[in-house]
Amino acid sequence: MDLKSPSKATNEDRRGRIITYSCIGIIIVLVVSILYFIASRGLATFIQNHVNVFRFLTGTQWNPSLLDSHGQPEVGALPMITTSFLVTILAAIVATPFAFAVAIYMVEIAPKRGTKLLQPVMELLVGIPSVVYGFIGLTVIVPIVRHIFGGTGVGILAGTLVLFVMILPTVTSLSVDALTAVPMYLRSASLALGATRWQTIRKVILRAAMPRLLTAIIFGMARAFGEALAVQMVIGNAALMPTSLVSPTSTLTSQLTTEVGNTVMGTIQNNALWSLALILLLMSLVFNLLVHFIGKRGEIK
Amino acid sequence: MTSALLETENVHLYYGEKEALKGINIDFKPNTINALIGPSGCGKSTYLRCLNRMNDLISGVKITGTFNFKGTDIYAPDVNLVTLRTEIGMVFQQPNPFPFSVYDNVAYGLRLNQHPSKTELDEKIEKALKKAAVWDEVKDDLNKNAMAFSGGQQQRICIARLLAVSPDIILLDEPTSALDPISSGEIEATLMQLKSTYTIIIVTHNLQQASRISDTTSFMLNGELIETGQTSKLFVTPDKQETSDYLNGKFG
Ligand SMILES: Nc1ncnc2c1ncn2[C@@H]1O[C@H](COP(=O)(O)OP(=O)(O)OP(=O)(O)O)[C@@H](O)[C@H]1O
Ligand SMILES: [Mg+2]
Numbered sequence: 295m296d297l298k299s300p301s302k303a304t305n306e307d308r309r310g311r312i313i314t315y316s317c318i319g320i321i322i323v324l325v326v327s328i329l330y331f332i333a334s335r336g337l338a339t340f341i342q343n344h345v346n347v348f349r350f351l352t353g354t355q356w357n358p359s360l361l362d363s364h365g366q367p368e369v370g371a372l373p374m375i376t377t378s379f380l381v382t383i384l385a386a387i388v389a390t391p392f393a394f395a396v397a398i399y400m401v402e403i404a405p406k407r408g409t410k411l412l413q414p415v416m417e418l419l420v421g422i423p424s425v426v427y428g429f430i431g432l433t434v435i436v437p438i439v440r441h442i443f444g445g446t447g448v449g450i451l452a453g454t455l456v457l458f459v460m461i462l463p464t465v466t467s468l469s470v471d472a473l474t475a476v477p478m479y480l481r482s483a484s485l486a487l488g489a490t491r492w493q494t495i496r497k498v499i500l501r502a503a504m505p506r507l508l509t510a511i512i513f514g515m516a517r518a519f520g521e522a523l524a525v526q527m528v529i530g531n532a533a534l535m536p537t538s539l540v541s542p543t544s545t546l547t548s549q550l551t552t553e554v555g556n557t558v559m560g561t562i563q564n565n566a567l568w569s570l571a572l573i574l575l576l577m578s579l580v581f582n583l584l585v586h587f588i589g590k591r592g593e594i595k
Numbered sequence: 596m597t598s599a600l601l602e603t604e605n606v607h608l609y610y611g612e613k614e615a616l617k618g619i620n621i622d623f624k625p626n627t628i629n630a631l632i633g634p635s636g637c638g639k640s641t642y643l644r645c646l647n648r649m650n651d652l653i654s655g656v657k658i659t660g661t662f663n664f665k666g667t668d669i670y671a672p673d674v675n676l677v678t679l680r681t682e683i684g685m686v687f688q689q690p691n692p693f694p695f696s697v698y699d700n701v702a703y704g705l706r707l708n709q710h711p712s713k714t715e716l717d718e719k720i721e722k723a724l725k726k727a728a729v730w731d732e733v734k735d736d737l738n739k740n741a742m743a744f745s746g747g748q749q750q751r752i753c754i755a756r757l758l759a760v761s762p763d764i765i766l767l768d769e770p771t772s773a774l775d776p777i778s779s780g781e782i783e784a785t786l787m788q789l790k791s792t793y794t795i796i797i798v799t800h801n802l803q804q805a806s807r808i809s810d811t812t813s814f815m816l817n818g819e820l821i822e823t824g825q826t827s828k829l830f831v832t833p834d835k836q837e838t839s840d841y842l843n844g845k846f847g
């Protein structure tokens with residue numbers, strides 16, 4: 295036996311390592327180039343086209359082909375930023391109580407029945423493509439909103455309702471995970487001190503699970519913030535500052551999907567869209583950091 | 596002879612088809628420490644959980660027999676579980692503080708059904724922590740997460756949490772088995788002090804512990820009560836062969 299030459303196992307080990315590292319390498323290169331691409335394009339608006347960043351973030355007129363009174367292109371992104379945040383926050387506010395209620399039912403109240411019944415429903419909701427949600431929103435929600443509030447029916451309210459259904463399964467299943475992660479012994483401890491089941495849920499389980507529940511909400515918000523297609527179908531796609539919950543407007547994503555086909559690479563119209571994309575990217579970074587931060591603080595050891 | 600605080604008679608318990616307790620009769624007198632010993636799986640925890648009705652939470656459990664606590668049957672339909680569990684409280688094998696501050700842990704039971712004032716709460720919490728002999732170690736860190744303390748301290752915080760609701764009986768299921776000898780010794784010392792005010796029923800695998808701290812000992816085997824009596828007598832001159840075999844380490 296030759297002890298000096300590498301064994302078969304060592305060779306396999308090395309091969310496995312090479313494959314793993316090259317895959318990781320490729321992914322890192324990909325991510326970095328995507329980031330670089332979006333950043334360089336997104337910043338071109340400010341560097342090449344000399345748009346003032348502050349005016350970009352606070353301007354309410356979006357019309358990149360026209361010049362404003364200062365001789366600068368009209369690229370005020372505030373309407374899209376506002377609408378994006380509004381639909382996201384409203385959808386999260388509406389979805390959270392439902393998600394928590396369903397999760398509590400599934401974990402604490404009727405684990406067997408609840409899981410058998412609701413798990414498939416949630417999985418189904420996740421599996422429905424967003425264009426279908428948008429379509430349903432357009433044919434069901436928009437007419438109802440129109441009927442009740444008048445106007446066109448499109449806008450933040452319709453967007454919120456569609457996003458509510460879309461993020462519900464995400465927030466619910468993460469909330470279920472959060473509640474399941476609360477150790478059994480805390481329930482016993484509470485019950486043995488004379489607490490009722492409801493007191494136990496409210497005062498121990500929800501409290502102990504709070505960091506992870508917040509994380510669930512943030513994941514839902516991240517999904518809502520980034521959703522494009524379904525929102526585009528019900529939001530109205532007018533780059534206007536929303537005047538009410540039922541006025542046509544645009545989110546960052548819907549503006550991108552609507553306009554991207556109509557612009558030529560390298561022009562201000564195109565660069566301005568990349569700047570919107572850059573905001574989206576930065577926001578998803580913020581969401582990730584939030585999740586990270588909350589997760590760190592809420593670790594139960 | 597003082598009369599018993601809690602009398603159990605002919606206790607049978609079934610997990611589905613399986614009979615886990617086969618007719619247990621034990622009486623507990625006030626202000627005593629009572630040890631339950633026996634090999635793993637003989638039903639000690641099961642029996643202990645009957646006493647504050649924690650078995651009710653397990654589905655498919657059937658319990659028969661009488662449990663007479665201060666003249667009332669704790670399984671009577673009109674018994675208030677909340678009151679029962681504050682009168683017969685439980686400390687678990689694994690220290691199980693809530694992931695909240697020490698203060699909130701001990702305040703938990705007090706806040707459940709009343710809204711005590713801050714001063715009242717402060718007072719009761721300090722008293723409970725002192726009785727559990729952990730006050731000196733936590734008094735400067737009442738707002739620190741209870742999970743951040745050592746296992747022994749956590750267990751005493753759990754005892755304090757229970758003492759705060761002033762139970763009559765304290766059930767302890769192997770409270771020191773997850774702890775090092777020093778922490779165990781501290782818990783034992785705490786229990787000895789508590790004896791003057793409370794009645795303690797403790798499951799333990801540690802025979803020395805049982806003989807050190809308990810007044811009575813009950814030996815269980817395969818769901819049956821083999822022998823119960825004064826600790827001093829049972830450990831030295833047991834009546835039954837099985838007891839003496841167990842005490843001599845022949846099984847279990
Ligand atoms: N929830 C349950 N469902 C079904 N059987 C159970 C359940 N809990 C305990 N048992 C069974 O009942 C018997 C007694 O268990 P128990 O936990 O009371 O024993 P123990 O004396 O406390 O043992 P240990 O010293 O290991 O803690 C065992 O055979 C066990 O398998
Ligand atoms: Mg046990």
